[in-house]
Amino acid sequence: xxxxxxxxxxxxxxxxxxxxxxxxxxxxRYSVLQEVFNQSSHFxxxxxxxxxxxxxxxxxxxxxxxxxxxxxxxxxxxxHQFGKNIAQYEKSFEQKQHDHLICLDxxxxxxxxxxxxxxxxxxxxxxxxxxxxxxxxxxYGRCQELIxxxxxxxxxxx
Amino acid sequence: xxxxxxxxxxxxxxxxxxxxxxxxxxxxRYSVLQEVFNQSSHFxxxxxxxxxxxxxxxxxxxxxxxxxxxxxxxxxxxxHQFGKNIAQYEKSFEQKQHDHLICLDxxxxxxxxxxxxxxxxxxxxxxxxxxxxxxxxxxYGRCQELIxxxxxxxxxxx
DNA sequence: CTTATTGCAAAGTGTTTGCATCTTA
DNA sequence: TAAGATGCAAACACTTTGCAATAAG
Numbered sequence: 001x002x003x004x005x006x007x008x009x010x011x012x013x014x015x016x017x018x019x020x021x022x023x024x025x026x027x028x029r030y031s032v033l034q035e036v037f038n039q040s041s042h043f044x045x046x047x048x049x050x051x052x053x054x055x056x057x058x059x060x061x062x063x064x065x066x067x068x069x070x071x072x073x074x075x076x077x078x079x080h081q082f083g084k085n086i087a088q089y090e091k092s093f094e095q096k097q098h099d100h101l102i103c104l105d106x107x108x109x110x111x112x113x114x115x116x117x118x119x120x121x122x123x124x125x126x127x128x129x130x131x132x133x134x135x136x137x138x139x140y141g142r143c144q145e146l147i148x149x150x151x152x153x154x155x156x157x158x
Numbered sequence: 159x160x161x162x163x164x165x166x167x168x169x170x171x172x173x174x175x176x177x178x179x180x181x182x183x184x185x186x187r188y189s190v191l192q193e194v195f196n197q198s199s200h201f202x203x204x205x206x207x208x209x210x211x212x213x214x215x216x217x218x219x220x221x222x223x224x225x226x227x228x229x230x231x232x233x234x235x236x237x238h239q240f241g242k243n244i245a246q247y248e249k250s251f252e253q254k255q256h257d258h259l260i261c262l263d264x265x266x267x268x269x270x271x272x273x274x275x276x277x278x279x280x281x282x283x284x285x286x287x288x289x290x291x292x293x294x295x296x297x298y299g300r301c302q303e304l305i306x307x308x309x310x311x312x313x314x315x316x
Numbered sequence: 317c318t319t320a321t322t323g324c325a326a327a328g329t330g331t332t333t334g335c336a337t338c339t340t341a
Numbered sequence: 342t343a344a345g346a347t348g349c350a351a352a353c354a355c356t357t358t359g360c361a362a363t364a365a366g
Binding site: 081083084085086087101103104110112114116117119121123124125128129132133134135137138139140141142143144 | 237239241242243244245259261262268270272274275277278279281282283285286287288289290291292293294295296297298299300301302
Binding site: 026065086087 | 354355356358364365366
């Protein structure tokens with residue numbers, strides 16, 4: 001919603017990123033990008049690896065870690081840590097800036113937007129003379145709505 | 159500043175927490191608490207362990223991990239992840255609520271306060287019917303001030 | 317044909333667990 | 342003296358690294 005991109009557009013971005021950095025175009029890199037594109041929500045390296053293996057794609061963990069770095073560097077994905085020692089990722093194309101609500105009961109992650117955060121970022125940057133490139137705002141708590149309860153039931157899904 | 163607590167007050171809090179949960183009072187638990195009390199800034203389990211070993215205190219990593227859980231549960235410390243796979247802790251007594259600025263060049267962490275965050279927390283909680291217990295707001299960027307440059311020089315210290 | 321990239325396995329790192337030994341209550 | 346806590350080492354989970362084989366340009 002808003003500024004969705006097709007896999008072709010995203011490939012083109014990745015393509016020109018690779019070219020600009022003198023990195024080679026390999027089938028593995030594009031298959032990781034495709035898989036990331038298919039993710040509807042947050043994912044981690046292991047889940048991505050298993051998913052790809054399950055689809056009989058030829059890939060190794062090392063290559064996924066390698067490619068993830070390139071995708072981060074080209075701003076096609078974002079990295080998060082939601083209070084656990086596992087890096088979570090999400091694609092950063094096709095969605096507007098948002099932050100996260102994390103349920104401490106079911107680990108489910110919800111997204112929200114609030115323009116005031118950007119104001120705080122700007123004024124804090126000025127105050128500290130800090131060149132802020134990005135932020136992470138996480139609210140931790142317990143979801144209570146019926147609609148959320150549903151999610152809460154299939155605990156620890158991701 | 160504001161509501162500092164002495165080690166005696168903190169011990170009393172820990173003491174009554176342990177009693178209320180039926181946990182035993184052990185010298186190790188109190189020596190971890192003392193060490194945490196002595197920390198002026200963020201710390202992690204390994205740094206705490208090495209510091210204690212250096213002071214010839216008898217302690218094991220396992221016991222520190224164990225005690226850290228109790229200190230978290232009794233709200234005497236807070237846990238953070240600043241974008242790395244290492245849990246960072248800080249004492250949560252004797253200081254007011256604050257958030258963090260993380261320098262991507264030198265890994266140094268700065269603290270700031272902004273009351274607007276609490277407003278966002280309240281309205282987001284209402285909007286999602288989420289019972290929010292706490293939050294983490296991290297700004298990532300590069301520090302530029304001379305005063306900060308100093309910190310930046312002894313890279314990777316904390 | 318040169319050199320970046322892949323993929324495996326080994327090593328690294330932070331954390332958790334199992335269990336025998338101690339110690340608190 | 343019984344249940345809980347400690348401490349060591351082994352196990353774990355995620356990530357990084359070394360290196361021979363492969364493939365992009």
